[in-house]
Amino acid sequence: MADILRERERQVYRKGQQQAFQLDCEKQSAAGSVSQRACVFCGSRVVLYPIVDALHIVHGPIGCASYTWDIRGALSSGPELHRLSFSTDLQEMDVIQGGEKKLYAALCELIDAHQPKAAFVYATCIVGVIGDDVEAVCKRVGLEKGIPVLAVHSEGFKGTKKDGYRAACDALLQIVGTGPVEDISPRSINILGDFNLAGETWMIRDYYARMGVQVVSCITGDGRIDDIRRSHGAALNVVQCSGSMTYLAKSMKEKYGIPFIRVSYFGVEDMSKSLYDVARHFKDKEMLQRTQNMVREELQRIMPLIADYRRVLEGKRAAIYVGGAFKAFSLVSALRLLGMKTVMVGSQTGNKDDYEQLRELCDEGTIIADDSNPLELSSFLEEKDVDVFIGGVKERPIAYKLGIGFCDHNHERKEALAGFEGMLNFAREVYGSVMSPVWQLTPRKRGNTLEVVK
Amino acid sequence: MSSQPHAPKKIPRPNWISTRNPCKACAPLGATLVMRGIAGAVPFLHGSQGCATYMRRYIISHFREPMDIATSGFSEATTIFGGGANLREGLGNVTSQYHPSLIGIATTCLTETIGEDVSGLLHEYREMTAGSKGPTLVHVSTPSYSGTHIDGFHDAVRAVVEQLAEVGASPSAYVDSFVNLFPGMVSSEDLRFLKEVAAAFEMPMTLFPDYSETLDGPSMEKYQKIPEGGTTITALRATPSAKATIEFGRILRTKKTAASFLQEKFDVPAKRIGLPIGVHESDIFFAAMEKLTGLKTPNKYRQERGRLVDSYVDGHKYLFGKRAIVFGDEDMVVGLTSFLAEIGVVPVLCASGGKSGALARSIAEVTTHVRDTVLVRDGVDFMTMAEETELKALKPDFVIGSSKGAKLARELGVPLIRVGFPIHDRIGGQRILHLGYRGAQQLFDLVVNTLLEVKQDSSSIGYSYL
Numbered sequence: 001m002a003d004i005l006r007e008r009e010r011q012v013y014r015k016g017q018q019q020a021f022q023l024d025c026e027k028q029s030a031a032g033s034v035s036q037r038a039c040v041f042c043g044s045r046v047v048l049y050p051i052v053d054a055l056h057i058v059h060g061p062i063g064c065a066s067y068t069w070d071i072r073g074a075l076s077s078g079p080e081l082h083r084l085s086f087s088t089d090l091q092e093m094d095v096i097q098g099g100e101k102k103l104y105a106a107l108c109e110l111i112d113a114h115q116p117k118a119a120f121v122y123a124t125c126i127v128g129v130i131g132d133d134v135e136a137v138c139k140r141v142g143l144e145k146g147i148p149v150l151a152v153h154s155e156g157f158k159g160t161k162k163d164g165y166r167a168a169c170d171a172l173l174q175i176v177g178t179g180p181v182e183d184i185s186p187r188s189i190n191i192l193g194d195f196n197l198a199g200e201t202w203m204i205r206d207y208y209a210r211m212g213v214q215v216v217s218c219i220t221g222d223g224r225i226d227d228i229r230r231s232h233g234a235a236l237n238v239v240q241c242s243g244s245m246t247y248l249a250k251s252m253k254e255k256y257g258i259p260f261i262r263v264s265y266f267g268v269e270d271m272s273k274s275l276y277d278v279a280r281h282f283k284d285k286e287m288l289q290r291t292q293n294m295v296r297e298e299l300q301r302i303m304p305l306i307a308d309y310r311r312v313l314e315g316k317r318a319a320i321y322v323g324g325a326f327k328a329f330s331l332v333s334a335l336r337l338l339g340m341k342t343v344m345v346g347s348q349t350g351n352k353d354d355y356e357q358l359r360e361l362c363d364e365g366t367i368i369a370d371d372s373n374p375l376e377l378s379s380f381l382e383e384k385d386v387d388v389f390i391g392g393v394k395e396r397p398i399a400y401k402l403g404i405g406f407c408d409h410n411h412e413r414k415e416a417l418a419g420f421e422g423m424l425n426f427a428r429e430v431y432g433s434v435m436s437p438v439w440q441l442t443p444r445k446r447g448n449t450l451e452v453v454k
Numbered sequence: 455m456s457s458q459p460h461a462p463k464k465i466p467r468p469n470w471i472s473t474r475n476p477c478k479a480c481a482p483l484g485a486t487l488v489m490r491g492i493a494g495a496v497p498f499l500h501g502s503q504g505c506a507t508y509m510r511r512y513i514i515s516h517f518r519e520p521m522d523i524a525t526s527g528f529s530e531a532t533t534i535f536g537g538g539a540n541l542r543e544g545l546g547n548v549t550s551q552y553h554p555s556l557i558g559i560a561t562t563c564l565t566e567t568i569g570e571d572v573s574g575l576l577h578e579y580r581e582m583t584a585g586s587k588g589p590t591l592v593h594v595s596t597p598s599y600s601g602t603h604i605d606g607f608h609d610a611v612r613a614v615v616e617q618l619a620e621v622g623a624s625p626s627a628y629v630d631s632f633v634n635l636f637p638g639m640v641s642s643e644d645l646r647f648l649k650e651v652a653a654a655f656e657m658p659m660t661l662f663p664d665y666s667e668t669l670d671g672p673s674m675e676k677y678q679k680i681p682e683g684g685t686t687i688t689a690l691r692a693t694p695s696a697k698a699t700i701e702f703g704r705i706l707r708t709k710k711t712a713a714s715f716l717q718e719k720f721d722v723p724a725k726r727i728g729l730p731i732g733v734h735e736s737d738i739f740f741a742a743m744e745k746l747t748g749l750k751t752p753n754k755y756r757q758e759r760g761r762l763v764d765s766y767v768d769g770h771k772y773l774f775g776k777r778a779i780v781f782g783d784e785d786m787v788v789g790l791t792s793f794l795a796e797i798g799v800v801p802v803l804c805a806s807g808g809k810s811g812a813l814a815r816s817i818a819e820v821t822t823h824v825r826d827t828v829l830v831r832d833g834v835d836f837m838t839m840a841e842e843t844e845l846k847a848l849k850p851d852f853v854i855g856s857s858k859g860a861k862l863a864r865e866l867g868v869p870l871i872r873v874g875f876p877i878h879d880r881i882g883g884q885r886i887l888h889l890g891y892r893g894a895q896q897l898f899d900l901v902v903n904t905l906l907e908v909k910q911d912s913s914s915i916g917y918s919y920l
Contacts, residue, residue, distance in 0.1 A: 005547055029503055032524045032544030032551070039504025061563045061598035062473060063480030067508035069858075083861075084837075089473035090599050095567055106472035125502055125564040126599070129533065156502035157528040157564060374522050375551055378677035393511050397520040403673050443675040 004376060005033055011371055013355075016364040023355045025370040028160075034373040036321070036394050037348045039156035041124050042068075043164020046411060047244050048120050048152065048171065049082055050074035050195045051223035055116035057086040059103050059134060060124030064156075065089070072411040073197045077222055086110055090126070099132050107141045107149065117225035118148040120171060125156045148175055148225070161323070162349055165244040172219065172228060173251055179226055181233025187282050188214035190234045190258075192249055193241030194265065196221030197411060200418035204265055207275055207419065211291050213282070219248065232256040236281055238263055238274070243324035243349060265418035266327065266426075267334035268299065268306075298420035306337065309427040314339035316387040316434055321369075321377060321395050322409060325350030325358060331390060331409065332361050338427055343384040346372045374398050388433050403442025405433035475836035477781055477858065478807030479876075480598035482560045483509045484607030484639065486523050488614065489558025489592075491663020493684035496524055496554045500541055500572060500593075501562030503527040516876040517642070517669045517884045520681070524548045524557075528564060537565060538575050545579060549589055552679050556687055559593040560610065566597035590687055592617045602808045604783050607639045608703070608711055611662060615693050615712040621720070623692040625660055632658035632692075633746055634699040634722070636712050638729065638785055639875060642670035642884040647893065654752045655743050660689040660696065662712075670884045694720035698746055700739075704728040704816035705784045705808070728820065729785050732793030732894045733762060735820070739890070758891040765895065766797055769902040772920075774798040776905060777848065779862075781839060781855040782874040784808040784816070784832065786888075790854055790873065791828075792820035793894060799901070800826045802848045809833035836862050852904060857883075869904050873897065 004012055010024040029035035041064055048056065049072050058065040065087030076082065088106050090099050103121070111119060119141070123134045134151040142149035150171040154164050189208065194201045201221030208215050216234040217227035237249045237260035249260035261281060263274035272295045279291040318335045320328050325347040332342045345358055346369035358368055367380050378398050381389060389399035392410030399406040407429050409417065417426045439445050482499055486509055489497035499506045506525035513521045524547075526532075526540040541559075548557055561572060572593050580591065594613035596606040625632055637648055645666035652659035667683025693699075693712075699722050701713035706726060713724035730739035736759070740751045776799045780790050784806045791801045801824070804817050813832040821828050831842065840862055843850065853863040854871040857879045863870035877883030887893040910916060 003551060005551060007547075028529055029527050030543070030547055031526045031540045032498070032547030034506075034522050034524050034548075034551075035503060035527070036507070037503055038507045039502050042504050042507070057472065061480055062476055062478060062602075063483070063505065063508065063563070063598045065473065066476045066479045067512050069475065070861075085475050087473045087476065088471075089476070090563075092597070092600050095563075095597075095599050102471060109470060110472055110474075125562070126567040129564070129567050156504040157533050158530050160503075374520060375677075375679060382677065393514060394507070397514055397518060398677070400518070401520055401671075401674050402677055403675075442673045444673075447675070 005030055008033060008371075011369060012376065013359070013368045015359055015362055015366045015368065021356065021359055023352075023368060023370060025355060026349075026351055027371070029371055033371075034375070035348070035371055036373060037371060038161050040159050040161065040164040040167065041122060041154040041156045043161035043244070044122060044152045044154035044168040045164070046072065046195075047165055047168035047220060050220045051118075051120075051225065051228070052076035052082045053079040053117045053224055055081060055086065055110055055114055055119040056122070057088065057106065057110060057119065058122045058124060059088045059099065059127055059132070060090055060122075061126070062087055062089045064122070064124045072195065073414055074195045074221060074411070075197075075199050075202075077202070081114060081116055095126065095130055098130055099127065100137050103132065103134065103137050104141060107137070108145070111141070111145045111147065116147065118150065118175060120150050120152050122152045122154050124154065128155050148178075150174055160349065162243065166247050169245070169248040169251065172248055175225060175228050176252065177229070177232045177256065179229025181230050184216055184230070184233040185214040186235055187212060187284065187287070188216050188234045189236045189238045189278065190216050190231045191218045191221065192237050192239040192260075193245035194218065194221045194418070195241075195411065198414055198416040200265065200416045200422065203416060203419040203421060207294065208278070210294050211275065211279060212284075212287050213278060219245065232258065234258060236260065236278065238278055240264055241324060242326050264326065264330040266330035266422070268302075268337060268420065268423050269333055270330045271419055271423070272299075302420050302424045305424055306427050309431045310337070310339045313431060313434060316340045317343045317384060319344035319381055319384065319386045319389045321346045321372060321389070321391040323348045323392070325354035327409065328358060329361060332358070334423060334426060335430075337423075338430060340388075340430070342366060343386060344369070344380045346370060346377075378402065388430055403439055403444040405436065405439070407433055470838060473835045474838070475858075475861065476807055477805065477835050477839070478602035479512065480563075481596035481601050481603060481606030481609070482562050482598060483512065484603035484605065485558070485560035485594050485596045485610035486521075487513065487639065487665060488607055488610035488663045489560070490521065490668050491665035491684050492556050492558060492614070492690070493686045494555030494680055495558050495684065496522065496548050496552050496556075496680060498524045498526075498544065498548060498557050498559045499562055500526045500537060500559055500565045500570065501528055502564055505562045512876060515878045518881060519669050519671065519884070521669070533564065533568060536568070537570055538578070541572075541575050542579055542582070545591070554589045554680060556590040556592065558610070558614070559591065560596045560606065561594070562596070563598035566595065566599075590618070604639060604785075604808050605709075608706065608709060611636055612710065612712040612715055614690060615662070616715055618687065618690040619694045619716070619720070620691045621694055623688070624695060625658065625686075625689040625692040629658045632660060632696055634660045634662065634693050634696045634713070634716065636662055636699065636701045638702045639783060640702075640729070641875075641886050641888060642666045643887045644889045644893070647887055647889055651743065651755070651890065654754065655747045655749055657743070657747050660693060661685060662690065694722060696722050698722060699724045700742060701726045702729045703785045704788050704819065705810040705812040708810050708812045728792065728816070729789035730889050731789030731897070732796050733759065733891065734796055735789055735792050736890050736894065755891060758895065762891045762895045762898065765898055769898065770798055772902050772905055775800065776851040777802045779803045779805070779839065779843065779848065779850045779853045781805040781853070781859055784810055784813050786874045787813070787855075788816045788820060789888070791817055793897060794854070795821050795824050797898065797901070800824065801828050802826070802850055803829045803831065803839065803842060805831040805834050805839050807833065807835060840865060851908075852901070854901075869908060871900060871904055
């Protein structure tokens with residue numbers, strides 16, 4: 001059993017063992033707990049990152065820009081400005097004298113050189129402390145260069161990743177509503193909260209095209225400023241990754257009257273339901289028919305292959321630790337489709353409703369954890385004798401050190417896991433992770449013996 | 455260069471204000487690596503949660519090992535009222551979770567900017583917890599707005615040595631004559647190599663930091679809260695009793711280092727030499743070892759040297775006059791440049807994001823026999839390197855340095871030979887051996903074979919012999 005810090009005891013729950021469900025969440029991470037969480041800046045940066053024709057400049061000392069250079073597998077069909085790392089790289093003298101002049105000069109030279117459609121200026125930890133008026137610099141450069149130059153207030157300590165999402169959405173809201181909407185169909189949507197990792201947005205767009213739905217903008221996968229400018233002309237906002245984008249959707253509903261629905265593109269059930277929900281929203285029988293045909297076609301193609309994997313994976317045990325809890329729901333279902341049991345599930349930023357939903361979804365005995373850390377996670381993996389752990393970069397070495405399979409479901413991955421094709425990729429990756437012969441050599445499976453095994 | 459629609463306009467501008475595709479990370483990162491190289495230690499960042507998470511990610515992606523970094527996790531209120539309470543809570547939680555023998559605290563830009571008195575806070579904490587057998591606490595000031603991860607690394611080595619040094623302490627009950635070796639930021643494999651050399655010379659050695667095991671350990675049955683290995687606190691207390699200190703790093707001449715501290719305060723003679731990469735620089739290292747031990751270099755290494763030189767002869771035709779861009783941490787660049795120069799490759803551009811002020815002089819020292827122009831640029835980023843390459847028509851045949859040069863190499867249409875730190879797009883960065891004749895042998899084979907592969911692949915007919 002894990003040594004769980006006293007202040008974290010109420011953030012770990014074992015289904016069935018406690019009578020009433022209680023799980024504390026949305027708390028500041030305990031100091032020294034080695035949380036897997038990031039910061040406000042991280043939240044803003046990941047959301048806006050896939051806008052490929054904007055300049056993204058980090059205002060602060062160099063670290064934050066270094067650590068986020070080309071960090072996401074968010075693909076572009078055109079410009080690749082988002083894959084470059086720009087920073088004001090504040091030095092000691094800037095900290096003493098203020099960084100506004102440097103920011104102004106940096107923005108001007110970079111806009112001249114790269115001709116972006118907009119610029120996002122991420123203010124990191126010390127910018128407020130040294131008293132820079134980032135807003136004023138942005139306004140001035142915006143007027144001089146004739147493009148939107150937007151301050152993203154993402155000082156790392158001013159909250160959690162969720163506050164960073166909000167700061168990103170606030171910046172986006174200044175762009176939404178500034179473009180023409182004349183040629184937009186009444187059957188049109190914005191895709192919110194898909195980041196085009198490994199080209200996933202393209203797959204989703206293709207489904208919508210086959211249904212007869214016009215996609216006005218993708219916020220923010222393979223994102224374009226001009227599309228976002230006119231996104232208020234869409235008839236519906238379809239929100240994935242609800243943690244980051246619900247605020248934008250709600251704001252657009254208030255301001256422009258655009259309704260929104262929540263979806264998930266991971267796993268066969270959730271993917272199908274998402275498309276049906278969109279078709280039903282438009283109350284178009286033909287569209288619904290087209291959607292049914294498409295889903296049937298896709299399922300006929302992938303299900304026999306998935307059944308093959310299932311035969312081998314039936315009964316294997318999985319653990320999940322992800323950023324947003326919403327993704328965990330889909331993963332639990334997707335693993336179930338493969339015949340696998342989720343024995344541990346947790347997230348960095350889930351809320352009460354999320355965890356309640358996870359509890360309903362999971363089997364007896366499943367561990368549910370909020371804002372966990374390496375020592376807890378490793379003990380859960382050992383205790384539950386997990387076959388495959390699903391998480392991100394920081395979770396990977398925990399699994400690997402113990403000789404446990406791992407699947408990356410984070411923003412660095414190169415495999416498309418969304419959509420029907422993505423489910424097949426996911427099945428293939430889980431299969432490859434569980435079935436690799438290397439586990440047979442690990443101490444966990446055969447001890448540290450050097451004896452020759454026949 | 456790229457033909458993307460948004461490729462930068464070529465504006466010849468020598469003085470960019472912004473940093474574009476940085477060739478450096480920030481100071482606290484280097485400090486956390488040093489702390490990870492102490493036995494039983496947990497690195498701790500006094501600052502925002504994100505710093506620890508980003509650095510863990512960056513380091514994990516290179517070493518592919520667990521890298522737990524604790525943090526005091528500043529909030530808005532902490533920033534206004536000071537981080538004392540968070541620091542105390544954090545240290546307490548790390549102690550009860552990890553049971554460390556040492557916690558190594560580094561500051562961040564935030565805590566430096568608001569002027570946290572970490573030394574005072576730790577003093578209070580020690581008094582508060584006096585009587586309990588708590589971990590040893592060391593701290594280093596690493597403002598991210600000053601220097602790079604390399605400065606953070608060397609400053610942490612010095613801070614730890616300064617704070618732990620005790621007169622009269624011995625690294626172990628049986629050792630009365632030993633040497634300190636401060637190797638700088640090298641790979642886990644390099645550290646193992648240095649320990650092997652010391653053992654072969656029968657020389658007791660305090661190697662610091664030593665993350666050879668903590669950041670390159672075996673597969674485990676049970677998760678280790680703190681991986682085994684690292685320089686022991688006992689050994690670190692005894693550094694003033696060493697008969698000498700060897701420190702790698704020609705650029706360190708401008709810095710106050712752990713070696714210079716021990717020399718000034720405790721009269722421990724300090725020998726500063728370059729990273730032993732290639733024959734020339736390795737000869738200096740082995741000569742230093744001979745002088746300190748009074749022993750001849752063991753035959754094993756003489757043979758390695760012999761084979762290395764023999765292979766230089768076998769491969770020289772494929773290398774002479776080839777042009778390379780060398781980039782990365784300053785001392786790694788100096789070592790690699792020395793190696794390339796001795797095998798006939800022209801280091802047309804030696805570049806680093808670091809700015810010690812000693813790069814040009816150090817490069818000059820190791821390129822005295824190079825007849826071609828060697829451009830040296832410190833404090834530069836990758837886009838500046840790309841522009842310089844085009845502007846000066848450098849026409850490199852290959853690029854050598856960390857994986858962060860992948861984009862540069864791709865745009866230039868030449869191979870990138872991955873060495874140093876970080877290597878994020880391949881596995882095994884921690885197992886690259888750069889040092890000694892053996893390390894040079896591996897680098898040499900890699901360089902020659904990379905160029906041969908380019909030649910073979912671009913041949914219209916292909917061929918079966920060299």
